Amino acid sequence: MKKERLLEMVKILEKEYEKWDAPAKRFESAYRRTPYTIMISVILSFRTKDEVTLEAGKRLFAIAETPEDMVTLKREMIEKCIYPVGFYRKKAATILEVSQYIVENYGGEVPSTEEELLKIRGIGPKAANIILESAFGHKTVAVDTHLHRILNLWECIDTSSPKESFRVLKEGLTPDEQAGLNKLLVSFGQTICKPSRADCGSCPVESLCPATRLRSTSNIPTL
Numbered sequence: 001m002k003k004e005r006l007l008e009m010v011k012i013l014e015k016e017y018e019k020w021d022a023p024a025k026r027f028e029s030a031y032r033r034t035p036y037t038i039m040i041s042v043i044l045s046f047r048t049k050d051e052v053t054l055e056a057g058k059r060l061f062a063i064a065e066t067p068e069d070m071v072t073l074k075r076e077m078i079e080k081c082i083y084p085v086g087f088y089r090k091k092a093a094t095i096l097e098v099s100q101y102i103v104e105n106y107g108g109e110v111p112s113t114e115e116e117l118l119k120i121r122g123i124g125p126k127a128a129n130i131i132l133e134s135a136f137g138h139k140t141v142a143v144d145t146h147l148h149r150i151l152n153l154w155e156c157i158d159t160s161s162p163k164e165s166f167r168v169l170k171e172g173l174t175p176d177e178q179a180g181l182n183k184l185l186v187s188f189g190q191t192i193c194k195p196s197r198a199d200c201g202s203c204p205v206e207s208l209c210p211a212t213r214l215r216s217t218s219n220i221p222t223l
């Protein structure tokens with residue numbers, strides 16, 4: 001991993017973060033943020049745009065924002081609330097199952113360790129690390145497609161999957177260096193370095209980005 005370059009580019013972007021109007025940032029004011037609503041939002045967000053996830057979360061948490069309330073709902077009602085998130089039928093079933101599990105095994109409180117989170121069916125390493133960071137303030141990094149794509153584009157890592165990127169970043173970065181990386185690069189990927197069309201002309205790290213060698217934005221590979 002080219003850690004020095006990564007940290008230098010991250011430092012520059014951190015100064016720009018407040019300016020970006022990224023969908024991911026709107027979650028913070030959309031509904032009450034608790035470990036439980038954060039966990040359910042993560043489930044809703046799989047293969048779904050942030051804008052759609054956000055509205056689905058608002059509708060769902062308006063009628064149930066605790067696992068105890070959620071398990072009283074019929075699956076069809078949850079489906080109706082969260083439609084049109086991707087796989088909404090399966091997600092409604094997962095939400096019920098996860099909520100039931102938390103009520104039965106953790107007294108309605110979302111567990112705060114990776115080991116316990118991974119015991120919950122439907123929660124994988126990416127989801128667990130988002131929950132640990134967003135809900136409990138742990139210094140960790142969750143790797144989604146934005147992080148994986150951008151860090152490869154920067155040639156800071158050379159990996160073929162988000163899973164591999166996660167391993168490389170966990171091994172190569174200190175907890176302090178991991179903290180906030182997901183939030184920063186997801187917002188950057190939603191506003192400037194978009195997968196469909198990178199806005200290199202407005203990019204604060206353009207001079208350091210190896211992808212600018214390609215210059216024509218349409219030639220920038222999407223990973």
Ligand code: SF4
Nearest residue numbers: 193198200203206209
């Ligand atoms: S210069 Fe372009 S490709 Fe490189 S990080 Fe910025 S927006 Fe992305």
